[in-house]
Amino acid sequence: MTAELVIFFLLAGLAVAGALNLILQRHPIHSALSLVVVMMALAGLYLLQGAEFIAAVQIIVYAGAIMVLFIFVIMLLNAGEEERTNLSRMARWVGLPLGIFLLLQLVYWIGRAPEAPATVAASPAQTRKLAMMLFQEFVFPFELTSILILIAILGALVLAKKES
Amino acid sequence: MSELLAQHPILVVSLTKIIVLMFLLMTALAYLTWFERKVVAHIQSRWGPYRAGPHGLLQPLADGLKFLFKEDVTPGGADRFIYFLAPFLSMSLALTSIALIPFGPKDITVFGQRTGLAVADLNIGLLFLFAITSLGVYGVALAGWSSNSKYPLLGGLRSSAQMVSYELSLTMSVVGVLLLAGSFNLREIIAAQSGFVRGILPRWNIIASPMPQLLGFLCFFTAAIAETNRLPFDLPEAESELVAGFHTEYASFKFAMFFLGEYASMVTVSCLATILFFGGWLSPFPESPLFAWTRFLPTALLAAGGLWVILDGVRYETIFGRILLPLLGLALCALAYGVSRPGVVDFVQGPFWFLAKVFVFLFLYIWVRGTLPRFRYDQLMAVGWKLLLPVSMANVVLTSFAIVVGKR
Numbered sequence: 001m002t003a004e005l006v007i008f009f010l011l012a013g014l015a016v017a018g019a020l021n022l023i024l025q026r027h028p029i030h031s032a033l034s035l036v037v038v039m040m041a042l043a044g045l046y047l048l049q050g051a052e053f054i055a056a057v058q059i060i061v062y063a064g065a066i067m068v069l070f071i072f073v074i075m076l077l078n079a080g081e082e083e084r085t086n087l088s089r090m091a092r093w094v095g096l097p098l099g100i101f102l103l104l105q106l107v108y109w110i111g112r113a114p115e116a117p118a119t120v121a122a123s124p125a126q127t128r129k130l131a132m133m134l135f136q137e138f139v140f141p142f143e144l145t146s147i148l149i150l151i152a153i154l155g156a157l158v159l160a161k162k163e164s
Numbered sequence: 165m166s167e168l169l170a171q172h173p174i175l176v177v178s179l180t181k182i183i184v185l186m187f188l189l190m191t192a193l194a195y196l197t198w199f200e201r202k203v204v205a206h207i208q209s210r211w212g213p214y215r216a217g218p219h220g221l222l223q224p225l226a227d228g229l230k231f232l233f234k235e236d237v238t239p240g241g242a243d244r245f246i247y248f249l250a251p252f253l254s255m256s257l258a259l260t261s262i263a264l265i266p267f268g269p270k271d272i273t274v275f276g277q278r279t280g281l282a283v284a285d286l287n288i289g290l291l292f293l294f295a296i297t298s299l300g301v302y303g304v305a306l307a308g309w310s311s312n313s314k315y316p317l318l319g320g321l322r323s324s325a326q327m328v329s330y331e332l333s334l335t336m337s338v339v340g341v342l343l344l345a346g347s348f349n350l351r352e353i354i355a356a357q358s359g360f361v362r363g364i365l366p367r368w369n370i371i372a373s374p375m376p377q378l379l380g381f382l383c384f385f386t387a388a389i390a391e392t393n394r395l396p397f398d399l400p401e402a403e404s405e406l407v408a409g410f411h412t413e414y415a416s417f418k419f420a421m422f423f424l425g426e427y428a429s430m431v432t433v434s435c436l437a438t439i440l441f442f443g444g445w446l447s448p449f450p451e452s453p454l455f456a457w458t459r460f461l462p463t464a465l466l467a468a469g470g471l472w473v474i475l476d477g478v479r480y481e482t483i484f485g486r487i488l489l490p491l492l493g494l495a496l497c498a499l500a501y502g503v504s505r506p507g508v509v510d511f512v513q514g515p516f517w518f519l520a521k522v523f524v525f526l527f528l529y530i531w532v533r534g535t536l537p538r539f540r541y542d543q544l545m546a547v548g549w550k551l552l553l554p555v556s557m558a559n560v561v562l563t564s565f566a567i568v569v570g571k572r
Contacts, residue, residue, distance in 0.1 A: 027243075029243075029246070029306075029309060030246075033246070033306075036302070052286070052287055052288045052291075053288060053291065056288050056291035056292055056294075056295045057291070059295035059298065059299070060291070060294055060295045060298050060335075063295075063298070063299060064295065064297075064298025064299055064301070064331070065298065065328060065331070068298075068301050068302070068305065068324050068327075068328055069324075069328065071302075071305055071306075071309075071324065072305070072321065072324040072325065072328075075305065075308070075309050075317065075320060075321055075324070076321060127287070127288070127348070
């Protein structure tokens with residue numbers, strides 16, 4: 001087993017363990033922190049693939065900004081521990097079969113996936129290529145997404161504004 | 165040891181560098197607390213620490229011992245795991261970021277391996293630094309929440325809002341530098357600033373053509389002070405309102421870890437300001453015969469320091485004055501002779517200028533702390549969102565235009 005494979009399994013195991021812990025923990029803050037662990041493990045996996053820029057952005061945006069806001073809101077609302085409940089009828093008869101179906105599909109498609117492409121060595125050229133793709137080839141969808149986000153922000157502002 | 169070295173040279177060399185850097189950094193941080201107390205004291209017409217050792221020089225040691233031997237209380241109802249995790253996160257993240265700082269241009273030889281004067285030299289060094297900084301908020305926010313107490317909770321809430329707001333301006337303010345350098349690598353950013361305008365004015369980013377990054381620097385430094393929770397932006401621990409803010413319930417070594425974390429991030433930010441805007445290890449003097457004497461500045465400073473330690477130390481009629489301080493002075497003078505040797509003198513230039521600039525920024529930090537009163541919370545948010553962010557964005561636009569126009 002190469003060192004790369006060992007690191008991959010370590011990070012993948014960490015990600016899966018974090019995700020499981022996210023569901024099993026009863027306190028919202030613990031769940032949120034588990035999600036941070038998942039994000040960090042994913043960033044490590046990106047790094048392993050030679051995508052340094054994506055890895056750094058993953059940490060900055062998800063772990064450093066979005067999850068901080070999650071924790072901020074949980075702290076602000078002072079959310080307490082959740083109570084465990086049994087599965088609702090909807091979850092038992094519709095959710096479970098659909099979940100198992102999705103799992104089987106994932107296993108099937110991953111099993112049929114072609115040989116993984118060789119990892120690329122991390123280099124500044126990778127980041128440059130990404131920038132070129134974003135701002136030349138895919139500039140239209142990129143800008144469209146930003147307008148979409150702007151609309152969402154404006155919507156949130158209008159909703160949050162006090163009625164005068 | 166030699167077997168391990170033969171098999172994993174990079175591992176052994178990196179570990180050695182990490183240990184040496186940790187040792188140096190811990191000493192520097194301890195004396196940074198002494199320096200801060202002295203400077204603030206003199207700003208306020210006081211003497212500052214004076215009892216433990218000459219000029220209070222042993223005060224950091226005494227403080228460290230006190231931290232170790234104090235009783236460590238965990239508040240009832242605290243979330244124990246997170247309560248212990250928070251100071252650990254705070255300190256380890258702050259220390260990690262220093263691993264990326266390159267201290268000099270020349271390589272050194274460790275165990276027969278040539279290696280740079282930084283623990284890690286990454287292509288995305290700057291982004292990685294920001295990634296670590298952005299995680300720093302967890303230490304403060306979680307400490308506030310897990311203490312199960314009202315003042316820490318308020319401090320934690322404030323800190324998460326403050327750090328998320330200022331992180332934006334912090335990141336935007338360096339985009340201008342990135343555009344000028346065309347790289348995320350810290351070494352390349354410094355290299356892009358070498359050279360002189362008309363043979364005298366250094367081409368550092370702060371005065372670089374085509375677009376001086378003065379606005380960028382002001383935004384960067386203001387946002388950085390807020391990111392490190394220092395006065396006048398230390399709302400998370402505002403002692404007049406929140407007792408001690410997020411670390412009210414922490415005592416003993418866990419409190420010391422927050423303290424170390426805060427000072428380590430001060431050092432990181434000062435290093436970053438030096439690298440991004442003030443040419444890193446580049447000397448402010450051009451390489452001409454007229455300025456050849458500047459190569460011996462480190463020697464002169466060390467020798468002067470050594471002589472002063474001897475002369476000042478003799479006044480104390482204790483074991484310090486009679487034996488320890490003169491010995492320290494002699495050691496400094498010997499070091500001064502050492503760095504003037506041919507070969508060594510070239511190597512010392514980079515780290516000397518780097519550390520000198522970092523020292524200026526550390527002093528600036530303390531100066532600001534000793535001079536300015538704390539912001540109100542609404543003022544803090546207004547400055548972050550309505551002033552710093554638009555200005556740093558304008559800086560990005562202006563720099564981009566200047567570069568495009570300059571290329572024609």
